[in-house]
Amino acid sequence: MVSGMRLLTEDRFMEKAQAYQAVLFSRGVDVNIEVVNQLNARFLRLNPDMALCVDASGLWLCGNGMKMQPDWTAEVPRLKRASLKSEMIARACHLSEKPAVIDATAGLGHDSLLMAHLGARITLIERHPILFTLLEDAKNQAESDPFLGQVVARIQLVFSDSAVYLDQLIARQQMTDVVYLDPMFPQRDQHQQVQKKQAQVKKQMQLLHLLLPEQGEMDLGDHLLVLARKIAKRVVVKRPRLAVFLAAQQPDHQWQGDTCRFDAYFNENMY
Ligand SMILES: C[S@@+](CC[C@H](N)C(=O)[O-])C[C@H]1O[C@@H](n2cnc3c(N)ncnc32)[C@H](O)[C@@H]1O
Numbered sequence: 001m002v003s004g005m006r007l008l009t010e011d012r013f014m015e016k017a018q019a020y021q022a023v024l025f026s027r028g029v030d031v032n033i034e035v036v037n038q039l040n041a042r043f044l045r046l047n048p049d050m051a052l053c054v055d056a057s058g059l060w061l062c063g064n065g066m067k068m069q070p071d072w073t074a075e076v077p078r079l080k081r082a083s084l085k086s087e088m089i090a091r092a093c094h095l096s097e098k099p100a101v102i103d104a105t106a107g108l109g110h111d112s113l114l115m116a117h118l119g120a121r122i123t124l125i126e127r128h129p130i131l132f133t134l135l136e137d138a139k140n141q142a143e144s145d146p147f148l149g150q151v152v153a154r155i156q157l158v159f160s161d162s163a164v165y166l167d168q169l170i171a172r173q174q175m176t177d178v179v180y181l182d183p184m185f186p187q188r189d190q191h192q193q194v195q196k197k198q199a200q201v202k203k204q205m206q207l208l209h210l211l212l213p214e215q216g217e218m219d220l221g222d223h224l225l226v227l228a229r230k231i232a233k234r235v236v237v238k239r240p241r242l243a244v245f246l247a248a249q250q251p252d253h254q255w256q257g258d259t260c261r262f263d264a265y266f267n268e269n270m271y
Pocket of ligand 1: 104105106107108109110111112125126127128131160161162163182183184185208212221224
């Protein structure tokens with residue numbers, strides 16, 4: 001059980017906050033509700049410590065004076081511009097085939113939202129209880145959006161460690177078309193390996209770096225590649241452009257972008 005995290009809310013959202021408190025508790029996070037006068041930009045500036053917050057926009061995280069949440073509605077303009085031809089991720093994951101994709105490192109779910117928009121059926125796996133709850137909230141809200149509703153109908157969320165989930169698929173010999181991996185990459189290494197102009201971490205990604213450990217214990221996901229290769233026709237790994245290969249395994253094919261690349265591993269036996 002993780003305890004001691006604050007959940008800030010205004011009096012009028014108390015019931016909502018208690019509902020989130022119960023959900024988080026069921027996932028091993030014990031939050032203390034604190035009522036504040038106004039959960040506004042000024043409050044966030046004066047209270048830079050990380051906390052969860054609940055207001056009319058649902059559950060979100062604050063820290064360093066910023067409001068952060070996996071805002072899928074804000075992704076709509078980007079989705080509308082995207083096409084199978086223009087998106088490197090679409091070529092890497094062969095989305096024209098409308099594959100079944102397991103995204104084993106969900107995070108904020110933005111890559112999966114794009115893949116689902118381009119036709120993939122996605123199982124999105126996240127093991128961090130707070131990130132998972134934020135994702136679930138983003139998906140629930142997207143369901144009533146006229147544009148996003150049909151996209152998120154192709155997304156299923158699973159709260160699990162992907163190593164456990166993939167192990168279960170291996171035991172049942174249950175194959176899938178694509179496993180997609182975008183494991184964390186230490187910021188300090190990005191700064192060493194990636195050119196300065198590319199090293200700016202997007203504002204929303206700071207949410208992940210706030211929540212997830214940066215020093216020492218960060219899980220870089222090498223074992224996920226080994227497991228994924230046993231049950232997927234194709235494994236696609238997103239990496240910073242100059243990063244080392246995951247699990248030191250040379251990919252069969254690469255797609256290179258300005259800031260990131262996609263390494264693909266094909267399972268010849270399954271074609
Ligand atoms: C870099 S983020 C992924 C960002 C994501 N591609 C997006 O578009 O927002 C990596 C995420 O994978 C999750 N993760 C890492 N290892 C995992 C595992 N073994 N099982 C489930 N989730 C994992 C982390 O908690 C983190 O949220």
